[in-house]
Amino acid sequence: MSEPVLLSWSGGKDATLTLERLLADTRYRVAGLLTTVTADYGRIAMHGVRRSILHRQAASLALPLYVAELAADADNDAYETAFAHALATAREVEPELATVAFGDLFLADVRAWREAQLARHGWRGVFPLWGEDTARLAQDFVDRGYRAILCCVDTRQLAADFCGREYDTHLLEDLPPGVDPCGENGEFHTCVYAGPLWPEPLALTQGERVLRDGRFQYVDLLERGAA
Structure with missing residues (x-):
């Protein structure tokens, strides 16, 4: 049986390529998208993309969306609380969920931080694109349309x-x-x-x-x- 997995979703290319990999991998079943939104602005954190576009992406992909809502001045404790709430909400829908996939490529410190954060909540991370050549990934993204x-x-x-x-x-x-x-x-x-x-x-x-x-x-x- 395929393992349900949440995908950390920014709306960008690496998340999209990660989704494509997960959909092609029979070990996994994508159960939803997990996104951090800055509530003050109604935008995806860091990317600055409007919430309305995020919802349109999720609807177009026919995947549930789970949002960690953060204030613009949120500290790490607030982030942990919002993140934990989003994970718990997803698990209410999919009780077997215990894995989040990320589109990280080579920053080991970022990966270690994500894994430690998930471990505190009894979850684990997977990184389908990890270690791949970024020039090849970039060109493949474009070439695939x-x-x-x-x-x-x-x-x-x-x-x-x-x-x-x-x-x-x-x-x-x-x-x-x-x-x-x-x-x-x-x-x-x-x-x-x-x-x-x-x-x-x-x-x-x-x-x-x-x-x-x-x-x-x-x-x-x-x-x-x-x-």
Whole structure:
């Protein structure tokens, strides 16, 4: 019998590739998406993507969504509480759940932190993309027909004008030396809106651009026709 698993979902390319791997692996059955949302802004933490788009992604993928709600100024204890509540909510629906899958690629300290966090709640983590070549993963994402937009850029690592660009072959060619093509060092984050797993593309348009904390350039992605 396949093991039920939650997928840590940011709405970006690595999470999408992880979902694709899980769906192709008979050991697992994806039971839902697990996302952290900053409640003050109604946006996915770090990525800055609106909650409405997150819900549209989940609906399009036909997967339940479990959200850890955080205040903008939440400390680690508040995060742990919200995370534990989201896990418990998912387990009420799927009592056999005890595993969360992540799209991390090579940052060992991040993986160790996730594993320790899950262990405190009696869960474990799996990392389907771990150790894979990021240049190959990036090109494979593009070649397979996925479409994504850079929704956040760390301007200490990458020029602000990359924010809002399509994640495509041209962008990969334009990335300066030292920038990981998957943005694994936090150089950028993406929002996926089309591809093999989507029955139809999400209709998105770009709105206001905002620099936060003097460092992170965001573009506000909107559903076409929404205010």
